[in-house]
Amino acid sequence: MRNQKSRLIFVLVLALFTILVTIGAQNGLVSTSFVKTLGKTLCLCIAALAMDLIWGYAGILSLGHMAFFALGGYMIGMWLMYARTEEIVVASLANAGLPATPEEISQGIASQIFGVVGASDLPMIWGFAHSLPLQLMLVVLLPGLLALAFGWLAFRARVTGVYLSILTQAMTLALALYLFQNDSGLRGNNGLSGLQNLPGVTAGQQEVSLWFFWAAAAALCITYIGLSAIVSGKFGSVIRAIRDDEARVRFLGYSVEAYKLFVFTLTSVIVALAGALYYPQAGIINPAELAPIASIYLAVWVAIGGRGKLYGAVIGAAVVSLLSSWFTGGRAPSIPLGFATIDWVNWWQVLLGLSFVCVTLFAPKGISGIFDWVAGAASPDRKGAPLGRDDGSLQEQEALK
Amino acid sequence: MSALLEVSGVSVSFDGFRAINNLTFSIGTAELRAIIGPNGAGKSTFMDIVTGKTKPDSGAVTFGEKSTSLLKLSEAQIARVGIGRKFQRPTVFEDQTVAENLILALKAARSPWKVLAWRIKSIDLEKVQRLAVQVGLADHLPRKAGELSHGQKQWLEIAMLLAQEPRLLLVDEPAAGMTLAERERTTELLTQIAQTRAVVVVEHDMDFVRRLNCRVTVLHEGAVLAEGSLEHVTKNQDVIDVYLGRG
Amino acid sequence: MRTLLICLFALLSVTPLRAQTVAEILSANAGLIEKSSRQTIAPVIDALAASGDPMAAEVLAAWQEKALAIRKGDGAFVLLKTTSDGYEVRDLTGATLGTATKTDVTELKPNAGVRAMIATALVQFTLSDPDISKRQAALDSIAKDPKPEALLPLRAAIKLEKAPTILAQKQRLEQLLTLRFDADPAARVAAITGFGADLGLDLRAALNPLVVTKRLAASSPPDGNIARALQPGRDLSQTEAYDLLVAAGLALPRLTIEAERAALLANLTDGMVGGVALADLASQAARDRAYTALEAEGRVPQAMTDAEAKAAVNDFQFYDVYVEPDAAVTSAASAALTSIGYRVDFMQAADLALDGLSLASIYFLAAIGLAITFGVMGVINMAHGEFITLGAYTGYVVQQWVPNYTASILIALPLAFAVTFAAGVAMERLVIRHLYKRPLETLLATFGISIALQQIFKNIFGTQARPLTSPAWLDGALSFNDVVSISYIRIAIFVLALVFLGFFLWLMKRTRLGLEVRAVTQNPGMAASMGINPDRINMLTFGLGSGIAGIAGVAIGLFAKVTSELGTDYIVQSFMTVVVGGVGNIWGTLAGATMIGGLQKMIEFLNPSNTLAAQTYMILFIILFIQFRPRGIIALRGRAAGD
Structure with missing residues (x-):
């Protein structure tokens, strides 16, 4: 029942926040770019929720989930770029005297999109780009199938603990390196751009940014409710049990590998959908977004927010990513030290890294630990009984042996 | 009475060390059996083989009326076939409540999709309640398992084992760390369970084995040294030499 | 005459x-x-x-x-x-x-x-x-x-x-x-046969012009030394074939979409062109029809549409003809080139093996410190890459003070070891000590240190690459023939890798410290009860692993650009090396480095234009490899490994 209460609180807070931002934006108190930042932050919160499910609950530290985020972005970006370019090409051909032929249009689109990498044909993988429903299907299918294939291989071989983390890191690196090539069919390191322009939409960025903000807020709300339903039920019980002692779960008759694969794939799809909402707001996507470090940041947010608590993940992602954009945006005041000046653009990452070490060392429950403490729901009173095993450490011991 | 579990000619070695050497063993559908043996006799490895944790180098392990081979099944599949295992150290999920632990173990569909759709029904609650009463944890259902005492954890694990409704129970040193009263209750419970299903108890404590009053299999160096009633095997000269002789 | x-x-x-x-x-x-x-x-x-x-x-x-x-x-x-x-x-x-x-x-x-x-x-x-x-x-x-x-x-x-x-x-x-x-x-x-399968570049340079061919289109087999007849669609594309016809003046230039559009626009009168209504011109077929009509009226130049072009290609035959007229010479030259080709392939394989070996020794050097911390202590150190960078920057700083390159490298190697050893010990004391038995959290904490260090490097040394110059006697390459060669720097790194392998084996097998390290690895409790201080051993082991990373940094800095991201480029490969090789075994690390280095060079050889793709395939291969040997090439066997 506590769960339903916290669910309600979350939805109310989110709704209030959305309304405030909307009012602020319409009165000009909140700038369009800040609405975009907030909308993007909400998408990152969705990704952090998924990360919390797989790491905080199932104990699998994936260092590759941002690859799925970016893949989702690429899939939606292909449609956005194609449809937008098609509009431009058709418009410019229509002004040129003759009605355009399909060949002229596709040639025009191809050379517009791929001129930058010296190609003039649309690669095969753009075969669905003309259709929004097909491309939306790919947003789910491509990351989903990739996660399924990778997860099947990794979990079947019983790769666990840090080994799995390294393997997922390698996966995202491989994908990033592949996309960096010009002949990957996704414009190499140029990536996809102009994604903020929605085809067929004449409304200004001010309105569009609000639409996306609402969509992100709704998606976050749905994800939170869905995931909190999952983790509070028997499924959640099983995956927490897997996190704490996967061998024991096996002897209860649960196929641990199937559960891990399920969670891995589910979270990948959630993250991909979040990415599909994120990149139209960001406007540009390139392979650097798949760098392993992005996925590690995702883990950092969850850890700072407090893993094993869904609201912890949301708080962590929101706080750290907003602080990060505040510090790196050059708006934070520099600190003069006399002999040197601490310029936050240069020193923010140092602060982040060190505070992260401190959180790991001194506050393993993260920011949400404060909430628990306030709510008096800190660690249960053991009445002098010896402390049980450390959360999430059992499986790691297993890997260590 | 046909055998429920048949282990025949099983051998396994680790780095040249033969942990199990041509072991043959069988147990009926409703039987209590104690396995004793000195340290390193292969008791744990034997349980590992039956539950699928270790794959033997040679031999056959079959289970049930259809003589299903267990060697090709994973640990989870073996558990679903109807073999439950209780570990020496109590292994319960300390971060979850006693009720959650029991619900996890309840016999039900185990696939992720079905578990996702699973909703608790009154019959499940009744079962959980009944099991908790049976092991004396009825008052502790909402508590976290990590807060239980060592003995209570043992009981919880036994309750979880029962919740699985297995046809064969492998119980590793159930009496370790229990008080005398608790031991008596354990003995009672095990003999009661053994009326409907097969129970294999691995035990060190001769006193406890005597209490169980059942057939005993003595393992030594990965093979069966002797089998029969406790009186019978304790008179066996080999057993005296290798096991009792050392105290 | x-x-x-x-x-x-x-x-x-x-x-x-x-x-x-x-x-x-x-x-x-x-x-x-x-x-x-x-x-x-x-x-x-x-x-x-x-x-x-x-x-x-x-x-x-x-x-x-x-x-x-x-x-x-x-x-x-x-x-x-x-x-x-x-x-x-x-x-x-x-x-x-x-x-x-x-x-x-x-x-x-x-x-x-x-x-x-x-x-x-x-x-x-x-x-x-x-x-x-x-x-x-x-x-x-x-x-x-x-x-x-x-x-x-x-x-x-x-x-x-x-x-x-x-x-x-x-x-x-x-x-x-x-x-x-x-x-x-x-x-x-x-003269050609006299050379046999000589590997000299000069010979190939002399032979190659003899087998140069030119492509031509003709209606009957041309005179001259024909290399081969070509089949449009198989040996050359229809477009290439048609372009040949155009080049030889045997066919009219093809009508491009742009040219057709311009021609139609120019002849547009009263919403009609060539008898086709303007609104109907939204398909290629209709445009072709209109253009053909204009052609018939002589109002536009004759030009080929796709269908006509195809027919024209079918009317002609296409040949590769040797520029060299003498057939005996061309056949001798191509035979010689083929046999040279075989030998070159063989030599290239040897060269590839050398390249692979040198890459392997780089990975080995980068990974050996990690193998110690990860393999021996079970601690995953994400800041290992930054220790490599730290070593390289130490070398750079030393060169600012000591202009003699030989002397500066000799100073830099031990100094880099000392600096990173100290950094490693500090990190172990301050952070890792508190996180033993929690590897995932160690991973994240060390990652925090990694991003902090990386940014600190950026703030101190800037983002541009700093030079770490090797002494002159390491310039140049040892070449065996025109195909097989290896640069002296790479030989030096190979030697350094061997030295460290030897050093590690000596340390672990022959010294008191090694004995204590092994004891602590196997059973810390027992070791402690025998008077070994596990804290001290862990500290020293971690310092040692980090120190070797520093030396690896100097070595890598000699041939790679020294930037704050130097270590990041090697960290994933280093992890792969340790994982593929098998944890807890120096020979495993060696095998892992050899496999990854060799394989990467091999994939690069098969797809030379694309080193990015090579790394992609490499990682895919490793993911598959883990399927078959989840615990690496040299896995610990037995009961301990089964858990």
Whole structure:
């Protein structure tokens, strides 16, 4: 029942926040770019929720989930770029005297999109780009199938603990390196751009940014409710049990590998959908977004927010990513030290890294630990009984042996 | 009475060390059996083989009326076939409540999709309640398992084992760390369970084995040294030499 | 044949004319020289070339450049040098005679044919120059730009050559020129076969022009040395085939979409063009119809549509024809190239193995520290890459103070070890000590340190690459032939990797510290009860692993750019090396490095244009490899590993 209460609180807070931002934006108190930042932050919160499910609950530290985020972005970006370019090409051909032929249009689109990498044909993988429903299907299918294939291989071989983390890191690196090539069919390191322009939409960025903000807020709300339903039920019980002692779960008759694969794939799809909402707001996507470090940041947010608590993940992602954009945006005041000046653009990452070490060392429950403490729901009173095993450490011991 | 579990000619070695050497063993559908043996006799490895944790180098392990081979099944599949295992150290999920632990173990569909759709029904609650009463944890259902005492954890694990409704129970040193009263209750419970299903108890404590009053299999160096009633095997000269002789 | 005769003549006339000086030869042949022509002048030039007079070259060169003249006063030959007010005059021994005006001398003006003959003679002359370095330079210049004219002087020069090394070079060059330029096909074939499967780049450079083909379209098999007949659609695309037809003037240029659009627009009247309504022109077929109608009216140039182009291609045949007309020569050349190809492949495999080995030693160096911390202590150190960077920057800083590169590297290696050792010990004491048994959290905490360190490097050293220069004696490469070579830096890194392998084995197997480390790894409790301080051992082990990372950083910095991201480039590969090799075993790390290095080079070889793709495939391979050996190549077996 506590769960339903916290669910309600979350939805109310989110709704209030959305309304405030909307009012602020319409009165000009909140700038369009800040609405975009907030909308993007909400998408990152969705990704952090998924990360919390797989790491905080199932104990699998994936260092590759941002690859799925970016893949989702690429899939939606292909449609956005194609449809937008098609509009431009058709418009410019229509002004040129003759009605355009399909060949002229596709040639025009191809050379517009791929001129930058010296190609003039649309690669095969753009075969669905003309259709929004097909491309939306790919947003789910491509990351989903990739996660399924990778997860099947990794979990079947019983790769666990840090080994799995390294393997997922390698996966995202491989994908990033592949996309960096010009002949990957996704414009190499140029990536996809102009994604903020929605085809067929004449409304200004001010309105569009609000639409996306609402969509992100709704998606976050749905994800939170869905995931909190999952983790509070028997499924959640099983995956927490897997996190704490996967061998024991096996002897209860649960196929641990199937559960891990399920969670891995589910979270990948959630993250991909979040990415599909994120990149139209960001406007540009390139392979650097798949760098392993992005996925590690995702883990950092969850850890700072407090893993094993869904609201912890949301708080962590929101706080750290907003602080990060505040510090790196050059708006934070520099600190003069006399002999040197601490310029936050240069020193923010140092602060982040060190505070992260401190959180790991001194506050393993993260920011949400404060909430628990306030709510008096800190660690249960053991009445002098010896402390049980450390959360999430059992499986790691297993890997260590 | 046909055998429920048949282990025949099983051998396994680790780095040249033969942990199990041509072991043959069988147990009926409703039987209590104690396995004793000195340290390193292969008791744990034997349980590992039956539950699928270790794959033997040679031999056959079959289970049930259809003589299903267990060697090709994973640990989870073996558990679903109807073999439950209780570990020496109590292994319960300390971060979850006693009720959650029991619900996890309840016999039900185990696939992720079905578990996702699973909703608790009154019959499940009744079962959980009944099991908790049976092991004396009825008052502790909402508590976290990590807060239980060592003995209570043992009981919880036994309750979880029962919740699985297995046809064969492998119980590793159930009496370790229990008080005398608790031991008596354990003995009672095990003999009661053994009326409907097969129970294999691995035990060190001769006193406890005597209490169980059942057939005993003595393992030594990965093979069966002797089998029969406790009186019978304790008179066996080999057993005296290798096991009792050392105290 | 004529040149051969001249050559023969030259050979015959060399000896008797030898004693003469340049002046004597010129005055003896003054008539011939004044009215020189290609038919008559040859003996004179040859005599000059063979005279042995030290001034001969200068005189010949002057003659060629129209700076040789006859003094009107006495009819003697003199050398001229143009000055602002006339000439500076020297006699044929090089002694200055003073100045002269235009009227004092009659300049000799040899025609182009004669000048070419002089040039050839000059070549032969320099080829036989008494100064060995001049001969070498002449040879090199011929080799760089082989010309048919060089063949005869070269042959002549071989006869006179005494120095064995130059002689060998001359003979090789002569054969190379023969196979390309000799008039006699049999001689060329003999020269080609004489080389066998020689690996020299010069040979391949000489052979390749012989098998150059050109592609042409014809309605019947053309004359000439046909390499092969081509099938449009299989050997060349329809478009290429059609372009050939257009290039040969056998077909009209193809109508591009843009040209068609422009033509139709130009002929648009009253919303109609070529009988088709403007609104209907939204399909290619309709546009073609309109254009064909315009063609029929003669209002637009004839042009091919796709269908017409295809038909045209079918009417013709396509051939690759050798530029070299002689079939015997081309077949010998291509046979020679094939057999050279096989040997080159073999040598390339050897070269690839060397490359792979050197990459493997780099990965080994980068991973060995990680193998110690991860394998021996079970601690995953994401900041390992930054320790590598730290080592490289230490090297850079040392070079700012010590300008001598050899000395600075010798200082940098131990200093880098000391710096990163200290950093590692500090990190172990402050952070990792508190996180033993929680590997996932260690991973994240060390990652925090990693991003902090990386940013600190950026703040101190900037984002641009800093140079870490290797000593001069490490420049260059050890080459076995034109295919197989390895740079000295890479050999040095290989040696360094071997040294560390040895050092590690010695440390672990032969020292008290190694014994204690092994004891703590296997059973910390037991080790502690025997008086070993596990805290101290963990600290030292971690420091050691980090210190080796620092040394690896200096080594990597010598050939890679030193930036704050240097370590990041190696960290994933290092993890892969440890994981693939098998944790807790130095031989496993070695095997992992060898496999990853070798494999990466192999994939790069199979797909040379694309090193990014190589890394992608590499990682895919590792993911699959883990399927079959989840615990690495050299896995710990037994019960301990089963858990």
